[in-house]
Amino acid sequence: MQLSSNRKLALLMHDAVLGTSGKMGFGLLRYSDAQVTCVIDQVTAGQDLAALTGICRPTPVPIVATITEALALGADTLVPAIAPAGGILPGDWRQEVIQGLRGGMSLVNGLHERMTEATDFREALTPDAFIWDVRQEPPELPNGLGRAQELSARRVLTVGTDMAIGKMTTSLELHRAAQRKNIPSAFVATGQIGICISGAGIALDAVRVDFASGGVEWAVLEAAKSLPPAPRPAGEILWVEGQGSLLHPASTAWLPLIRGSMPTQLILCHRAGQESVMRAAWVKIPPLRAVAALYEAVCAGAGALPGARVVGIALNCAHLTDDQARAACAQTEAQTGLPTQDVVRFGGDKLLEAVLCDKMPS
Template sequence: MLEPTQPIALFAEATMGSLNAKMAEGILRYGRNPVVAVIDSTQAGKRVRDLCALDSDVPIIATLAEAQALGAQVLVLGTAPSGGRLPQAWLGVLDQAVAGGMSLVNGMHDRLHPMFADRLRAGQWIWDLRVPQGDAPPICMARAARLNNRRVLMVGTDMAIGKMTAGLELTRSLQGMGRDAAFLATGQTGIAITGRGIPLDAIRVDHAGGAVERMVLEAAEHEIVVIEGQGSLLHPGSTATLPLMRGSACTHMILCHRAGMGTLDELEHVPIPPLRDVIALNEAVAQAAGALTPARVVGIALNTARLTPAEAEAALKAVEDDTGLPAADAVRQGAGALASAVLA
C-alpha cells in the first residue's frame, strides 16, 4: 500500500507536541516516507522542532488544502485520542482528502475503509492499521520458548513511555554492532513505520498471546528479535503486557521509564513503585514462578526528554545506582549500552 516514495501529511490537529501525537512523532523520527507537513491549525506557522525534541524543519500548517498544495499524496492520522476512537469533527477533513484523490493511513479503532470504499479511485487506498490480518491466530502454547534466539521485550512503568522508540533504537544499535536483529511491531505506529506487525490491542484477548507467538515464530531465523512493548503491568487499564510476555517467551527485557515520574501520567492516585520492585514484578510475571522462560530485565531505557543535559546525566546515574543495571536515554545517547547488556 504505502510506498516509501509517496509524500505524506500528518494530521495532528490540536495535539502536536503532546503525548497524543506520538504516532506523528514516531513517523517523523523513523518513517521512510517524505513528510511535507503536519496539520495542526492551533500551531500553524511553526516547525516541528519548535514543539518536539526532533531536529526537523517540517512545517506545521493549518489546512489539508495547504498539504495538498505541497504535494501530499497520503494523509496519515498522526494522533490518537483517548480510547482510539475517531472524532466526528475529523470526518470533513477525511472527506476532503478522499475527494481530492489522497489515500489514508488510519491508526484509530474505527475503520475508514467501509466509510469511503465506494469513493476510491484507481490507485487510491485506505490502510486501517488496527485491523488484524489473516486467520485468527492459534492459542498460545509457549512454542517460542523452544527457540534458540534472544527475544527482547520492551516493558514499561506506564503507557506512552517510549517503548517503541527505545525498541527501534535498540534494534539499530544491535544491527550497527553487526548482529542479526529484527524489530517486531505490535502497535499502529510501529506498523506504519515498518510496514508489518500486529495491532495487538485490536485482537481478542484469547488470541492475543497466539498472535504474538506466531509473529515471533515467523522471525525465528533472526539472532535477536526486539518486541515492541504495549501498556504496563502497573496500569489498571492495560492488558497488553501479559500476552506479549507469554507469546514471545522473552529471554530479556528492557524496562522503559520517564525520569522523575512518581505516578502514572493520567492516574495520579496510582504510584509508581521503586524501579527495583517494578523489575521484580516483570520478571516474576514473565517467568511464571519458574514455569516459563527465565526472562531478566537487563537494562533501563530512561526517557529524559524533559530534562537538561546535566539533569539527564544525574538521573541516569541515579537509576544505575539504584537498580545496578545499565541505563541510557536511547534518543539522546543511542542504545549502545542497552545493546551490550542484551549481548552480555
C-alpha cells in the first residue's frame, strides 16, 4: 500500500511541531507524494509551518487546531504523525481519531498499536474508508542467509550515533541525488515512515527477532528487482534506511540491518554537537572515527564477512544557521578525514561521490 498523490492528508501533531516526537509528520511533509491538506496542532495553530520547520511544500500547509477544521479543508486521510517512545496513541487523541473516522476519513497508523483491532475505531469507520496499520510483519519471511551479498548493486546502509537523527532522511536525499545523475537507484524502507513514503519495504520493529535479518534481506532483494543494470564504475545503488544505533541501550535493529543488507558502504549519521545519547544521557558518544571503526568491525565479523567502510558522515545541522552548519561540516571533516555534509541543507552530491569512489568489497 502507498499514500498516493490523490490522498489528502491531515497530520495529527499536537505539541509535536515544535517538539521532538514529530518525525512521522516531518518525513511525510518533506517526502510524501500525497497532498498534505493541513497539520493539526493546538499549540501552533495559525502559525506559518514553513517558518517553524523549514519544510516548504509546493502548496503552503496551514496549521489548524481541530479535526473539524481539517474536515472542512477536505482532508480524507488522518495520520497520527508522531513517533513517541513506545509507539502508543496518546489517550486524549482517541476521540479526535474517532471524530475523523466518523467524518469519512481513512486512518494511516504508523504506531505500534493495532488500530484495525480497535472496536471503537472499526465502528466509526465509514464504508468507503480504510484503516492501514503500517507496522506489520509480512507473511512467510525467510531466515537471513546473507543472500544480499550476491547482488551486484552497491548496498549503502545509514548507521548512527543515536536514534532519530536523520538516517531515513539521508537515505532519501542520497537516493534523489543518484536519480538526478541518472544512476539506477532504489530506497529500501525499514520503518513505518519510509514505507508510507515509498509504498514498499519492511517495518523492522514489527518483525519477530528470528526473522528480522531475513526480513531486511527480503526487502533488499525485492528492491533490487526494480533496478535496471548499469555500467560500472557507477553501477546500481540500493539505499538502505538505517534504524537505531549501536550505542543505544534500547536499540536492537542495527544488527539485523547489517546482516540482512550485507552493506558495501556505510554512511554515519550524527547530530552536530551532540555529546550523549538523548534518552540515555549517561552514554557518551565517542569520537566519530571510533564509532565508524566500531560499525566497520561489526560488519566485517572479524574477517568472516565481506565488510564495509564508512565512506562519509551525514551531519544533522537542523538546529544551526547556514554558516554554523558549514563550519560544523568543515570541522567534522577535518577531525575525521571523511567527507561530511548536511544533505538536507546542502544536497547529497558530496556523499554520493564518496560512495561511488569507494571500491566494492570483493
